[in-house]
Amino acid sequence: MDITLINRTNADTEGFEDLFSEIAGAAEKRLQLCDDYQISVTLVRSRTIHKINYEYRGIDRPTDVISFAAREGGMPEIDEAEKDLGDLFINLDYMKRQAREYGHSEKRELGFLFTHGLLHCLGYDHMNEEDEKVMFSLQEEILDPIVQRQ
Numbered sequence: 074m075d076i077t078l079i080n081r082t083n084a085d086t087e088g089f090e091d092l093f094s095e096i097a098g099a100a101e102k103r104l105q106l107c108d109d110y111q112i113s114v115t116l117v118r119s120r121t122i123h124k125i126n127y128e129y130r131g132i133d134r135p136t137d138v139i140s141f142a143a144r145e146g147g148m149p150e151i152d153e154a155e156k157d158l159g160d161l162f163i164n165l166d167y168m169k170r171q172a173r174e175y176g177h178s179e180k181r182e183l184g185f186l187f188t189h190g191l192l193h194c195l196g197y198d199h200m201n202e203e204d205e206k207v208m209f210s211l212q213e214e215i216l217d218p219i220v221q222r223q
Contacts, residue, residue, distance in 0.1 A: 074101060077113040081121060084165050089116075092180065092220070093187050099215045100191055112158040112194060114187065119166040137167035138186040140193035161190035177223045184220045188212050 074097035080086050093114060101108050117125075123135040130139075143159040163186050172182035192208055199205035 074098070074106075074108060075111040077111070079113065079115040081115055081117050082165055084116065086116065088180075089183065092184055095219050096184055096188050096215060097191065099219060100188070100195075103211070103215055104195065106195075110156050110158050112191065113160045114190075115160065115162050116165055117162050119164055122162055122164040122167075125162055135164060135167065137171060138163050138190045140190040142194045142196070144196075158191070159194040161187065161194070163187065163190070178220070181216075181220045181222060184216050185212065188216045 074094070076090065076093050076097060078086065078090050078093065097112075098108075100106065101110075119135040122139060123133075125139055126132045126134065126136050129141075139162045141160045141162075143157045163183070168182045168186060169179055172179045175182065189212060192211060197204070197208040197211065199208045
């Protein structure tokens with residue numbers, strides 16, 4: 074998977090691209106995807122994601138991750154001709170705070186947010202209990218072997 078990483082913060086992002094690539098590879102293997110999909114990941118702060126959340130979702134608060142899938146629709150049936158999966162925005166302020174709150178590493182939280190957003194771009198959602206079980210199970214299957222919970 075080709076991952077374009079854009080850092081709109083002053084944070085040190087050493088290792089982020091490697092982590093995202095490893096997770097993407099695990100997702101490709103688990104979901105039997107070809108390896109030539111593309112996704113962009115933009116790292117932002119709370120103020121920026123707050124604006125995005127309000128402008129595009131009508132929600133007047135920051136959040137941890139926002140996914141903009143390139144295609145609409147239900148469960149993941151991806152047209153092989155369409156290689157762009159979409160865009161992710163990850164809030165590094167929330168990533169750090171949630172890592173502390175959940176008692177695990179920032180790497181684990183960052184990996185979780187990327188995995189969660191990637192699955193959204195692949196067509197997964199958690200709007201009902203059945204879909205939530207499927208998506209959350211996939212998140213664990215993909216992420217746990219890469220970054221253990223602590």
